[in-house]
Amino acid sequence: MAHVPPRAAGRRSGAPAEAGGGMITTARSWKGAAMLTARYTVFRAREPRRRRWSLEDRLAALPRQGLPLETGVEIRWNDHQVPFVEAAGERDLAVGLGVVHGHLRLFQMEIMRRLARGRMAGLLGPVALDVDRSLRIVGFSRAVEEIRQGLPEETREWLAGFRDGVNAVIESADEHPEEFRLLGAAPEPWTLADLVAIGRVAASDFSWKVLRRLLPHSDRENWPAAWQRLIAEGGSPVPSYAGDGRSPGTEDFLAAFGRSGSNSLAVAGERTKSGAAMIASDPHLGVMLPNLWLIAGMRAPGIHAVGLMIPGVPVMALGRNEHIAWGGTSLHAASSDLFDVTDLPDGEIATREETIPVRWGGEGRVTIRECAYGPIISDAPMLGLPKNRPLAMRWIGHDPNDEISAMLGVQRARNWDEFRGALDGFAAPAQTMVYADVRGRVGKAIAAHLPRRGAGPPADIVRKREFLDHWSEIVVGSDFPAEFAPERGYVASANNRPPPSDVPVGFFFSSNDRVDRMNRLLDGLSEGGPDDLKALQRDVAMPSSERIRRGMLEVLDNQAADTPDVVGALATWNGRHEAGSRGALAYELMVHHLLRHLHAAYELALYLAAWDLTAQLARDLEELPRRRLEKAATRAARDAQSDFRRHRTWGAIHRMRLEHPFARVPVIGRSYRFSDDAIGGGNETLMKTAHGVARDTHRVGLGQVARHVSDLSDPDANDFCLLGGQDGWLGSDSFNDQYTLWREGRYVRVPMSRSSVAREFRHVVTLSPAGAGYGEHRHG
Incomplete structure (x- = not known):
């Protein structure tokens, strides 16, 4: 028993x-x-x-x-409850x-x-x-x-x-x-x-x-x-996106x-x-x-x-x-x-x-x-x-x-x-x-x-x-x-x-x-x-990133010697936000710093609050004056180079932290934290793991929390x-x-x-109505 x-x-x-x-x-x-x-x-x-x-x-x-x-109810349970x-x-x-x-x-x-x-x-x-x-x-x-x-x-x-x-x-x-x-x-x-x-x-x-x-x-x-x-x-x-990557809170x-x-x-x-x-x-x-x-x-x-x-x-x-x-x-x-x-x-x-x-x-x-x-x-x-x-x-x-x-x-x-x-x-x-x-x-x-x-x-x-x-x-x-x-x-x-x-x-x-x-x-x-x-x-590919990647490389063509890690990783990136990807890290760091150098704080606040970030940045790279873009990109690459050498891969800063909401309570919070792992994906990948505009370690705040696949040829599939x-x-x-x-x-x-x-559901609990004797709990 x-x-x-x-x-x-x-x-x-x-x-x-x-x-x-x-x-x-x-x-x-x-x-x-x-x-x-x-x-x-x-x-x-x-x-x-x-x-x-x-x-x-x-x-x-x-x-x-x-x-x-x-009458009664039978509930069968599998090993995952x-x-x-x-x-x-x-x-x-x-x-x-x-x-x-x-x-x-x-x-x-x-x-x-x-x-x-x-x-x-x-x-x-x-x-x-x-x-x-x-x-x-x-x-x-x-x-x-x-x-x-x-x-x-x-x-x-x-x-x-x-x-x-x-x-x-x-x-x-x-x-x-x-x-x-x-x-x-x-x-x-x-x-x-x-x-x-x-x-x-x-x-x-x-x-x-x-x-x-x-x-x-x-x-x-x-x-x-x-x-x-x-x-x-x-x-x-x-x-x-997911703002600063925090768990849902009062805000x-x-x-x-x-x-x-x-x-x-x-x-x-x-x-x-x-x-x-x-x-x-x-x-x-x-x-x-x-x-x-x-x-x-x-x-x-x-x-x-x-x-x-x-x-x-x-x-x-x-x-x-x-x-x-x-x-x-x-x-x-x-x-x-x-x-x-x-x-x-x-x-x-x-x-x-x-x-x-x-x-x-x-x-x-x-x-x-x-x-x-x-x-x-x-x-x-x-x-x-x-x-x-x-x-x-x-x-x-x-x-x-x-x-x-x-x-x-x-x-x-x-x-x-x-x-x-x-x-x-x-x-x-x-x-x-x-x-x-x-x-x-x-x-x-x-x-x-x-x-x-x-x-x-x-x-x-x-x-x-x-x-x-x-x-x-x-x-x-x-x-x-x-x-x-x-x-x-x-x-x-x-x-x-x-x-x-x-x-x-x-x-x-x-x-x-x-x-x-x-x-x-x-x-x-x-x-x-x-x-x-x-x-x-x-899948962790993000199609729109290729357009932005090309645009950034075009205005960075004279920066390879000064910022070799960032430019090199960006040039060879396959467009996939894999946890071990150097290119995905370079891309995200450049997005962060380029936005900051292209737009004043006043403009950037509305920019981040309102628009499809990738489409807006792509238009910036195609429409803003070349000199302005080159100046901003040069500064962004230098800032990104320092961050890149600290982190090296996308998963080093992009983290899947699973925790109970009590994790944010002082003193006892650590008892309610259950994982902190490198994870792939991004804001608009099919395996969505959303994040804010990022340069440092952050947690995924919103993402793919469940999956379902059914093949209707088989009632069991x-x-x-x-x-x-x-x-x-x-x-x-x-x-x-x-x-x-x-x-x-x-x-x-x-x-x-x-x-x-x-x-497959081997654990059985039977529920019985009043006056019908004891329900059953068995494994079989």
Whole structure:
């Protein structure tokens, strides 16, 4: 019999009512840092050295009897703690999935719930009060109650079952995750509204990053010309990069869970060895442990699927069923508009106050102002928007949309028409969805709700108030062009600009580097197999770098003697950002120093905030006066030479540091750091490992955090890998066990057939309803 962990202090009766943990752990003041450090240190002193939790230990902790089930549930687990849940009915299946999510990611789910509700201060104290004020003003939960009341009965039952499964884990737990214990907190029961609310966090809008980065520059004298240039070029703003390479913290709380990147492709049967379609997807999100995805399989009458799920969201965001497969990338759609409400009469602005529980500090208050144009988000302290210009935000996520029902429809879809029909209910976050089916066909469609804007780009980053009329009619995915069974035999998406349509989709898209690279590799694919798609997911070539490399060498032709290392490495570079590459290091150092010498700080701030960096630098090299370029390049090469001799290879400064958010807490942080390795890739390589403009050691802040490849000729040929591991429980053998697989290009297979699941998922836990005796935990 496996060891059952003893009841922990986290269950004691004196545990604070406010529970939770911290994805947002960055203290914004010395006072907050000291408070957190003292609290954590006290609890750390009480804890023994973190024990190792084997797979048997972890599975023994699952609730197994007295669950809110009609019949029973069997959960099979493989050696990486990936579950396959099977039930006789859909509600029981949902209960089983709730048990899985609660078991693996309870603390992570708690943070998402607190973000959605604006309740971080109830855990972290006064240091998080401005975070909560900002979250409540933005209003993730604004439409939650209306959504909950309007749910179809089938979806309501599904969510209720999932909720009951999560709560069963909380109620039966003998020990809570380490984060709860260190904070002296305990998880609270979940409600249906909580589940709807965290779906709103997962729907956070890409365009918020754009607006927040650009607005501080909008009062500059040259802003009108800069804005027009930005819009005309459809440039890629900073979200394609990763700023200073830090983990998501308070400054990025709005987009911590948003899908700002990703690659997805599908190959039709005429290009594959098997004659069936294949699909491959790799979502790009903030790099952290635990991962923001988990892998799962499920089966009940009417639902049979495997794929990747967001913790606390009970649907397969990407994966496959018996008939079709699906993936997706962020559309970078304009799902929000800002309105200047400076002259709006006071009578048109409603004001209310809300109370915010504050741990160790009583309570705080926030004043929320709303109008017909949405909440006045310039009041949000964490956004750093101009206070002398009241700005309201209209966001599609404030409407009562139901993405859970839409994705349940996708999970059940059997063909292209059913797939597209289900997606019409999907509003946010706007996605480009990729499709493949067992008949060998592939397709690509938009999943979004957007206002019927007029043709042409916006005149400014902030709209005039009459533009609100465009929001009186909302268009859905089927109103936009789609692609099905294309002649070229594949579809690919990488956050690039979608095809033209009557209604503008957005104005800020990623460069074509990744999609061009996919197109080039897929054009040459004949009789391809899954291994070809897996190799593509690890590709580290960046096509646009060749244009910039040639331009830099042209203006450096007289510098080889003075800066031989940099010029020599740049001249022989193959354009691949490999960890051991000297050329990639020389390229990145030259980009950093050349930008600094070409542009004054005033210009450079807007340059880095707004445009596709590679395209903009390439234009500089082609259009700026030759003398100016040579002077700047000479200085840049000299600076780069010194840096190059210190570092030698790209991987020496480009690091994959996997850590828990607690790693940034003083004193105890080192216990939450798990790797610091040289890594290849870059900002716009297919294996995305994003970084800021770099000259020194930095960490990857955003990148390829999961992989999926399925060959639809075989129901068992479904391969997944997480950057990290399945289990959010610190000390678990499955906490970071897939990191080596990720680095080596290996995958975890998740079959669909009963015989393969029984053979490969050997650890079995059965859940039984009340009055049905004991559930079973066996290895077989």
